[in-house]
Amino acid sequence: MNQLSEHPLKNRLVELRQIINFHNHRYHVLDAPVISDYEFDQLLGELRKIETDHPDWITPDSPSQRVGRLFAGKFTKVKHPRPILSLGNAFSDEDIMAWFERLMRIDERVEHTSFVVEPKIDGLTVVLTYINGNFFLGATRGDGETGEDITANMRTVKSMPLKIPVNPKGPSASEKLVVRGEVYITFKDFEALNQRIEAAGEKSYLNPRNTAAGSLRQLDSSLTASRPLRLLTYSIIEGEGALPETQWDTLGYLRDLGFPVWDGVSLHQSIRDVVDVCHSWQNQRSQLPFEIDGFVIKINDLSLSSDLGFVGKDPRGALAYKFPAHEVTTRLNNIGTNVGRTGVLTPFAMLDPIEIGGVIVKQATLHNFDFIAEKDIRVGDRVLVKRAGDVIPYVIGPVTAVRTGTEIPYEPPLNCPACGEALEHYQDEVAWYCVNASCPEQLVRNVEHFVSRGAMEIVGLGEKIVEQLVKLNLIHDVADLFSLVEDDLLKLEGFAEKKATNILLSIEESKSRPLSRLITALGIRGVGEVMAANLTKYYGDIDALRHASVDELQKIEGIGPNVAQSIVDWFTRPANQQIIEKLRGLGVWPISTSLNASSNTNQPFSEMIFVVTGTMTGFSRDGIKKYIQSLGGKVSDSISKKTSYLVLGENPGSKYDKAKNLGIPILEEADLRRMAERSM
Numbered sequence: 001m002n003q004l005s006e007h008p009l010k011n012r013l014v015e016l017r018q019i020i021n022f023h024n025h026r027y028h029v030l031d032a033p034v035i036s037d038y039e040f041d042q043l044l045g046e047l048r049k050i051e052t053d054h055p056d057w058i059t060p061d062s063p064s065q066r067v068g069r070l071f072a073g074k075f076t077k078v079k080h081p082r083p084i085l086s087l088g089n090a091f092s093d094e095d096i097m098a099w100f101e102r103l104m105r106i107d108e109r110v111e112h113t114s115f116v117v118e119p120k121i122d123g124l125t126v127v128l129t130y131i132n133g134n135f136f137l138g139a140t141r142g143d144g145e146t147g148e149d150i151t152a153n154m155r156t157v158k159s160m161p162l163k164i165p166v167n168p169k170g171p172s173a174s175e176k177l178v179v180r181g182e183v184y185i186t187f188k189d190f191e192a193l194n195q196r197i198e199a200a201g202e203k204s205y206l207n208p209r210n211t212a213a214g215s216l217r218q219l220d221s222s223l224t225a226s227r228p229l230r231l232l233t234y235s236i237i238e239g240e241g242a243l244p245e246t247q248w249d250t251l252g253y254l255r256d257l258g259f260p261v262w263d264g265v266s267l268h269q270s271i272r273d274v275v276d277v278c279h280s281w282q283n284q285r286s287q288l289p290f291e292i293d294g295f296v297i298k299i300n301d302l303s304l305s306s307d308l309g310f311v312g313k314d315p316r317g318a319l320a321y322k323f324p325a326h327e328v329t330t331r332l333n334n335i336g337t338n339v340g341r342t343g344v345l346t347p348f349a350m351l352d353p354i355e356i357g358g359v360i361v362k363q364a365t366l367h368n369f370d371f372i373a374e375k376d377i378r379v380g381d382r383v384l385v386k387r388a389g390d391v392i393p394y395v396i397g398p399v400t401a402v403r404t405g406t407e408i409p410y411e412p413p414l415n416c417p418a419c420g421e422a423l424e425h426y427q428d429e430v431a432w433y434c435v436n437a438s439c440p441e442q443l444v445r446n447v448e449h450f451v452s453r454g455a456m457e458i459v460g461l462g463e464k465i466v467e468q469l470v471k472l473n474l475i476h477d478v479a480d481l482f483s484l485v486e487d488d489l490l491k492l493e494g495f496a497e498k499k500a501t502n503i504l505l506s507i508e509e510s511k512s513r514p515l516s517r518l519i520t521a522l523g524i525r526g527v528g529e530v531m532a533a534n535l536t537k538y539y540g541d542i543d544a545l546r547h548a549s550v551d552e553l554q555k556i557e558g559i560g561p562n563v564a565q566s567i568v569d570w571f572t573r574p575a576n577q578q579i580i581e582k583l584r585g586l587g588v589w590p591i592s593t594s595l596n597a598s599s600n601t602n603q604p605f606s607e608m609i610f611v612v613t614g615t616m617t618g619f620s621r622d623g624i625k626k627y628i629q630s631l632g633g634k635v636s637d638s639i640s641k642k643t644s645y646l647v648l649g650e651n652p653g654s655k656y657d658k659a660k661n662l663g664i665p666i667l668e669e670a671d672l673r674r675m676a677e678r679s680m
């Protein structure tokens with residue numbers, strides 16, 4: 001019986017070694033990791049803590065005593081001239097300072113040394129050998145001692161020089177130079193690659209790192225050549241002749257020879273400056289063109305770095321400062337759905353809690369139902385989850401390599417999970433909709449929209465009050481607002497008679513809002529303020545609009561088939577019909593005053609279609625729309641060939657560029673006024 005199994009902590013030690021060996025094999029040999037670097041680091045850190053506290057338990061085959069794992073057998077074995085070592089990790093300022101203080105106790109020269117800070121690119125490490133200035137051999141890192149020959153594939157990496165000049169400092173022509181670097185794919189290139197793959201009907205890749213690793217280990221180098229691989233170099237493993245004596249000069253030397261070196265590498269004279277620059281880069285992480293998981297801090301003096309020796313297999317003269325993880329893996333326990341104000345259903349992942357970037361994440365977005373199907377995401381899968389900055393966490397895809405067969409394929413709902421109404425889906429859209437305006441999950445958001453300034457403008461009914469009204473079952477749809485009495489409002493937190501009276505007066509006042517405001521307030525998908533105002537020129541009240549057909553609606557400027565269908569669908573729903581009848585019975589029934597506006601043919605802007613962009617100085621956004629409409633013009637939200645003029649304000653948006661491309665005449669505010677005056 002193994003003596004390690006006789007102690008509970010030793011049992012954990014054995015378990016950790018087995019787990020780490022498994023993940024080492026998947027990462028270094030198969031290039032198919034099933035956990036993130038962050039999770040792996042936590043496992044290795046736990047192992048090292050046990051072994052540090054109990055050094056007599058350390059065995060030669062422990063993962064802490066190895067650089068990596070064995071290589072896959074597809075390629076020729078390559079023995080590295082020197083070990084290609086990994087680095088110890090730091091996760092905080094305290095870890096960096098502790099590393100520095102340990103070094104000072106070992107060698108007093110450390111106190112006055114300088115440091116180089118380089119990005120820790122999340123790619124694939126390669127070892128490149130040049131003889132007589134010619135690229136001779138490319139190899140993977142492998143287990144650190146032995147890698148795999150990927151020379152043919154490396155030749156396809158366009159950023160790698162196939163020939164370098166003879167050392168300008170004068171070594172012989174037989175000079176040998178061995179360089180270490182990282183092969184990676186930029187975010188931009190990765191996105192473009194996935195777009196090409198998806199267009200060809202193939203399954204997209206999960207992340208740049210795995211894609212780069214898999215590309216370099218293709219047996220067909222023509223496949224490697226089709227991938228947007230790039231190279232950055234950062235150290236010399238071995239070389240003949242005079243070589244630089246500092247890391248900073250090494251980077252300059254590599255750059256002079258034609259090797260790609262990252263321009264953001266920096267030199268610092270104190271450890272405090274190093275900490276500050278790491279913080280700075282952590283905040284700018286999302287601005288980098290490639291994925292990094294931290295920065296590498298190196299003693300600049302290479303002789304001093306070498307003299308400091310090793311701790312285990314890690315060189316003391318360099319340290320990897322790891323950022324909080326952006327990507328982790330965890331179990332997908334279930335898939336839920338949220339219903340938005342407009343009825344759009346959005347699926348979300350219910351996860352085993354996991355820390356990402358210092359935040360505990362239990363839920364993440366799944367984008368839409370098509371995304372789930374395309375990625376074949378199943379309940380019970382181990383999934384890769386990403387969170388960058390303040391972005392909502394989202395699922396990238398499943399880790400299919402660890403499926404057990406118990407995972408359950410996901411079937412999207414056919415009915416709204418909140419109200420049970422059948423869902424609707426429109427051609428050429430990925431979204432599914434619940435079009436029931438009384439849907440409980442939509443109700444609070446619907447009421448907030450109904451009372452908002454651009455709609456019925458019921459002053460005083462803020463989000464918190466609306467939530468209370470719904471929670472206490474005082475309203476079940478937007479029409480119920482007009483049935484509220486003082487006793488209802490006095491039940492709400494913070495309400496007294498005066499406040500209740502003011503709210504009721506505001507509700508009563510809203511009954512006089514024009515028809516366009518009521519149409520806007522109903523929240524019909526695709527119908528905003530401009531379109532609502534346009535509809536009132538063709539339909540005198542809600543009754544007329546509710547009986548309009550799809551074909552009839554499409555004859556109106558700016559209304560396409562999807563919006564026309566959504567208007568018809570909204571009015572055919574029994575719950576929505578009930579709301580309309582309640583509004584009529586409660587006296588909320590405005591009549592259009594602009595019906596048959598087509599008779600205004602003698603007005604200055606008749607038959608003209610305007611689009612407004614930017615901020616006006618003499619008009620509010622609503623004001624300029626009303627000004628144009630009062631002179632017989634139509635206002636549209638989007639630029640098309642039918643647009644007569646674009647009215648341009650300060651800080652215009654993309655409509656300005658589109659108008660220029662289509663040759664649409666552009667007016668400033670003063671031009672618009674002059675045009676109106678000349679026509680009167």
